[in-house]
Amino acid sequence: MSDISGEESGAAGGISGRGADTQDSRFAASMAYFERAAKVIPGGIYGSKSPGFLVPGHFPYYLSRARGSRIYDADGNEFIDYLCGYGSQIVGYGNPAVDGPALEQARKGDLLNQPHPVMVELAERLVGLVNDMDWAVFVKNGTDATTLATSIARADTRKQVIISAEGAYHGAANWCSTNVFPVFMQAEQRDVRFFPYNDIQALEALFAANRGNIACIILTPYHHPTYKPQQLPTPEFLTAVERLCRAESAYFIMDDIRANFRLDVHGSHTFFGAHPDLITMGKALANGYPISVLLGTDGLRKTASSFFITGTYWMSAVPMIAAMATLDEMERMGGTAQLARHGRMLKDGLESLGREAGFRARVSGPLAIPYMTFDEDPDLYLNQRFCAAMADRGVFMHPHHNWFISLAHTEEDIARTLEAARSAFEELRLFSSSERF
Amino acid sequence: MKLSIRGAGPSLHLRVPQSSSRRPSLLLFFPNIESAVRVLSGAKGTAVPIPLDAGVLKTLAFFRRASNRATELLRAADTPAAIRARLLLAATLYGLEAIAGESYLERRMQIIPDGVVGVRAGEIAYRAAKEGRTIHVDRAVPAEADGVVSAVNSPRPDAVLSFAHYQSAIDVLSGKRQAVVALGSGEVRIGGLLPLVQGLFAVLDRLSWYMGVEV
Ligand SMILES: Cc1ncc(COP(=O)(O)O)c(C=O)c1O
Numbered sequence: 001m002s003d004i005s006g007e008e009s010g011a012a013g014g015i016s017g018r019g020a021d022t023q024d025s026r027f028a029a030s031m032a033y034f035e036r037a038a039k040v041i042p043g044g045i046y047g048s049k050s051p052g053f054l055v056p057g058h059f060p061y062y063l064s065r066a067r068g069s070r071i072y073d074a075d076g077n078e079f080i081d082y083l084c085g086y087g088s089q090i091v092g093y094g095n096p097a098v099d100g101p102a103l104e105q106a107r108k109g110d111l112l113n114q115p116h117p118v119m120v121e122l123a124e125r126l127v128g129l130v131n132d133m134d135w136a137v138f139v140k141n142g143t144d145a146t147t148l149a150t151s152i153a154r155a156d157t158r159k160q161v162i163i164s165a166e167g168a169y170h171g172a173a174n175w176c177s178t179n180v181f182p183v184f185m186q187a188e189q190r191d192v193r194f195f196p197y198n199d200i201q202a203l204e205a206l207f208a209a210n211r212g213n214i215a216c217i218i219l220t221p222y223h224h225p226t227y228k229p230q231q232l233p234t235p236e237f238l239t240a241v242e243r244l245c246r247a248e249s250a251y252f253i254m255d256d257i258r259a260n261f262r263l264d265v266h267g268s269h270t271f272f273g274a275h276p277d278l279i280t281m282g283k284a285l286a287n288g289y290p291i292s293v294l295l296g297t298d299g300l301r302k303t304a305s306s307f308f309i310t311g312t313y314w315m316s317a318v319p320m321i322a323a324m325a326t327l328d329e330m331e332r333m334g335g336t337a338q339l340a341r342h343g344r345m346l347k348d349g350l351e352s353l354g355r356e357a358g359f360r361a362r363v364s365g366p367l368a369i370p371y372m373t374f375d376e377d378p379d380l381y382l383n384q385r386f387c388a389a390m391a392d393r394g395v396f397m398h399p400h401h402n403w404f405i406s407l408a409h410t411e412e413d414i415a416r417t418l419e420a421a422r423s424a425f426e427e428l429r430l431f432s433s434s435e436r437f
Numbered sequence: 438m439k440l441s442i443r444g445a446g447p448s449l450h451l452r453v454p455q456s457s458s459r460r461p462s463l464l465l466f467f468p469n470i471e472s473a474v475r476v477l478s479g480a481k482g483t484a485v486p487i488p489l490d491a492g493v494l495k496t497l498a499f500f501r502r503a504s505n506r507a508t509e510l511l512r513a514a515d516t517p518a519a520i521r522a523r524l525l526l527a528a529t530l531y532g533l534e535a536i537a538g539e540s541y542l543e544r545r546m547q548i549i550p551d552g553v554v555g556v557r558a559g560e561i562a563y564r565a566a567k568e569g570r571t572i573h574v575d576r577a578v579p580a581e582a583d584g585v586v587s588a589v590n591s592p593r594p595d596a597v598l599s600f601a602h603y604q605s606a607i608d609v610l611s612g613k614r615q616a617v618v619a620l621g622s623g624e625v626r627i628g629g630l631l632p633l634v635q636g637l638f639a640v641l642d643r644l645s646w647y648m649g650v651e652v
Pocket of ligand 1: 086140141142143146169170257
């Protein structure tokens with residue numbers, strides 16, 4: 001076996017700021033688990049948590065615990081976390097205001113034969129809170145909610161076609177996942193059509209080409225693709241979506257799963273002035289407890305009632321109790337105003353530190369759900385270097401997926417993050433001037 | 438020389454080292470795909486050599502030796518890792534080039550962004566350019582003292598894929614080690630435009646299904 005000579009971080013190699021040995025010892029337990037996992041789990045760690053989505057060698061693969069804004073890996077390393085369990089943490093890991101009542105219910109009984117009365121309370125609360133919505137159906141994963149939403153739209157309209165934005169993520173079911181195997185293309189994916197987000201002309205053309213066959217359009221409140229700057233909707237775009245849906249008698253589904261309660265407690269559609277017929281929420285809904293919800297308008301109640309909707313775990317009580325507590329705690333901790341304030345500190349700080357170091361770093365997306373890219377490097381080499389350098393300094397910022405601010409992030413956390421960013425940008429500057437890609 | 442298989446699309450041109458002529462001296466014609474597969478994998482099969490120009494015997498002899506040697510080297514237990522990796526990498530990348538337009542991969546190729554991937558294992562370096570439904574592979578020829586590195590990096594590829602050791606390349610390319618696992622363990626590194634290089638992994642899966650390389 002031949003080693004590749006002297007090219008640890010090789011010019012054509014991957015990303016690295018430190019030697020592999022240093023990293024390996026920092027993540028020895030993570031690596032050992034990964035090697036064991038590779039023998040018994042396809043891919044070791046599959047899907048979006050696969051190490052290749054991060055920067056191997058700089059990020060932990062296994063986490064053992066978390067508290068507030070901090071996560072701790074299997075080796076005991078501590079990070080200020082800006083991924084928040086992919087958005088599910090909104091009032092902080094292990095928040096006693098949520099965990100207290102949830103654990104108490106766990107002791108009394110979680111998964112029962114019939115629903116716990118809290119199901120009614122939660123449905124009433126969400127219907128009262130989220131603008132324009134009249135009913136609620138609880139499921140487990142976001143994918144359950146988006147799949148149910150598109151199915152209800154199809155059943156109600158008796159039409160097949162689903163329209164979606166290119167690069168949008170609506171879950172891991174065959175109709176919407178990136179598992180583009182021909183066998184699915186001929187079945188579940190056959191009637192899903194794509195257009196570039198915010199492109200009214202392309203959308204009009206798509207509606208025209210599929211006239212009479214469109215059941216629904218599914219959109220996230222703003223466009224949050226991986227690997228790319230985030231895009232807010234133009235007001236004209238949302239107006240056009242609603243006009244086209246009306247003319248086609250197609251439903252407008254807003255997939256608010258990633259953004260819910262970070263932009264507006266009444267739903268992200270309120271934040272952007274949109275009027276969807278169906279809304280899906282999940283993630284932050286119960287601060288990490290497994291529950292998602294499909295909310296709908298009166299016009300779809302009858303079709304929803306005629307659906308057989310079930311899952312063994314879909315009515316478990318603990319996540320519903322947790323959701324009620326999360327809604328209370330969110331408001332108590334300062335709500336969306338605080339998220340935006342801290343998001344503003346982070347955005348302004350990062351952009352100005354980037355400028356000082358000579359980079360065109362740009363933070364896109366809403367303040368509470370930011371993502372940083374470098375205008376000079378759409379290939380993301382700089383992102384990967386920057387986030388690796390931040391991870392080396394104890395800050396978990398995903399290089400390819402948007403970040404999340406939670407109500408557990410303090411001003412001090414943001415200040416420490418910016419301190420780390422100053423030296424990470426400096427490392428990046430030295431790397432950029434000395435190293436070829 | 439020119440290789441042509443009846444009923445199997447465009448023919449392939451192979452340049453024999455030290456040949457000066459630009460025109461092919463030999464057309465090797467396979468009457469069907471099965472015989473091409475047999476001959477090219479070192480077994481007995483029908484191939485009709487058609488002389489086109491001077492130097493035909495030399496070309497034929499070279500081809501016989503080279504094609505036998507390649508399969509021999511892949512099979513032999515004592516083949517040095519560097520050579521085995523070189524053969525597998527070439528087979529893989531040119532294989533990608535060959536199957537990119539397949540209808541099975543149409544949607545996959547659509548969602549993989551266009552761009553160039555720099556691929557490296559030790560001294561071996563290639564650039565694979567994905568554009569629309571095609572993949573074009575070039576060997577990165579050492580350009581200066583530090584050789585391969587500068588060649589593979591100039592101009593900067595949109596994504597890079599490098600194997601930590603020749604053995605890592607062999608394990609991954611022969612299907613012994615899953616690419617995603619090798620990534621996690623650091624045997625394979627990727628950087629830059631990840632959807633480009635990861636998309637090609639998916640195309641690779643399809644390729645290994647065809648080739649079933651055993652080493
Ligand atoms: C916008 C959006 N929709 C749907 C989903 C799928 O949710 P889940 O992973 O809970 O199935 C996600 C998850 O990331 C999401 O961000």
